[in-house]
Amino acid sequence: MPDRSTIYLDWNATTPPHREVLAAMRQAAEHAWANPASVHGPGRRARAWLERAREAVAALVGLDARDVILTSGGTEANNLAIAHAFPPGVPGALVVSRLEHPSVCRAAEALAEQGIHVAWAEPGPSGRVSPEAVVDAVDRAARNAPVRLVVLQAVNHETGVLQPVGEVAAIVRGRGARLLVDAVQAVGRVPAAAWEGADLVTVAAHKLRGPKGIGALVTRPGVQVRPILRGGAQERGLRPGTQDPLAAAGFAVAAERALTTPSRYAELRELRDRLEEELVRLGRAVGREPVQNGTAERAPHVSNLSWPGWRGDELCAALDLEGVAVSSGSACTAGTAEPSPVLTAMVGPERASSAVRVSLGEDTHLEEVMEALQRWSRVLARGGPLS
Structure with missing residues (x-):
């Protein structure tokens, strides 16, 4: 009988926690x-793990530990970063663009409902x-209100495409605005130049082989963040609520490891x-x-292909039955009937609806990729649902 053990090729959705992380x-x-x-x-003793995590994240992104705010993950970090720029009244x-993660696009849409002008870059x-x-988007926006924040991810979560953060940072700085870089899919995978020039950087531990439920917003010195939650004085009052030292321990070790893993991803x-x-x-x-x-320069581990005659989610389901774990879009939008907003903005809804993302990780090896190809060929040989 064929080997039915799962071949995991969905590292952009989440990464398996590393043994050193679990030990910590x-x-x-x-x-x-x-x-x-x-x-x-x-x-x-519990607080020591929080401070170790703070120091490790600061070293990873190249900023100061005093400016690291621990959050529940990348989504909260993005929301906190966006909210800081728009005080009430x-x-x-x-x-922003439609290529961003849902935690950015949904936050932008919510601000638009509150009267903030949102200009979508094409x-x-x-x-x-x-x-x-x-x-172009900054100029359009400036005709309506002062541009306070520009958001640009470092690495796209669905295609792996690298965004021109350095060039955009210079533009944003020259216009007197701030730049938020969602580096969740970049840290530990590509060199730090991918988010260089950002005023605010967001990170999630579970993309670094750390635990879920913890992430960070890191700011340049002098950036004043406003809380979106009210409560105690934790995280300098910017993110109230009792922190989890177990999650912080895992985050600390994962961030320390991530300083060295871009070379493995390059391979x-x-x-x-x-x-x-x-x-x-x-x-x-x-x-x-x-x-x-995604034909522009990409991170070295991501492939996104559209398959004529297949719906992406149905091809993923067929591959899952063969023991190959891939995805048809962002894990944060899984379960919806709509095609990926990212790919729809890039190539239209038809190609978006037939897309499948494969993302490799530091433990992925040739043997399991070759076995995955054999299983993929069996699915294709049976024909798609539209044949």
Whole structure:
């Protein structure tokens, strides 16, 4: 019988926690489980993990530990970062694109409902938001209100396309605005130049082989963040609520490891390219050659292909039955009937509805990729639901 063990090729959705991360969390569970706000010994032991996480995240993104706000993850960090620029009753404009993560796009839409002017930068079919498109959006927005914030992710979560953060940072700085960079899919995978020039950077631990439920917003010195929650004085009152020292322990170790993992991801480029070439060959053999989504420069581990004659979610389900774990879009929009907003903005709804994302990770090896291709070929040989 064929091996039915799952081959996990969905590292952009989440990463398997590393054994060193799990060991740190077990240690914290035994010795540092107290409330980090308590001043006694057990509380101080718990707080030590929070401060270690803060230092590790600061080193990872190249900013100061005093400006690291621990959050429940990337979504909260993005919301907190966006909210800071728009105090109630103060006019302002936001520039963003439809390629951003749902935690950014939904927050932008909510601000628009509150009267904040939102200008949407137009992405190209390559999956890249050009600096020229940002300039156009900033100019359009400035005719309505002062531009306070521009948002541009470092690496797209669905296509892996690298965005021109450095060029956009210079534009934003010259216009007197601030730049938020969602670096959730970038840290630990590509060099730090991918988010260089940002005023605010967001990170999520579970993309770094850390635990879910913890992330961070990191700001340049002098950026004043306003809380979106009210409560105690935790995180300098910017993110009230009792912190979890177990999650912080995992985040600390994951962030420390992530300083060295971009080199391992760089080695995945050849494997990703081979996988992509073989998938195109398999599709061509059955008369359904897939089309690549995201032709601009990409992170080395991500491939997104649209498959004629298939719905992306149905192809993912068929592959799951064969023991291959991939996705048809962002995990945060899974379960919806609508095609990916990111791919729809890039290439239209038809190609978006047939897209499948494959994302490799630091533990992915040639043998399992070749086995995944064999299983993929069995699915294609049976024909799609529209055949």
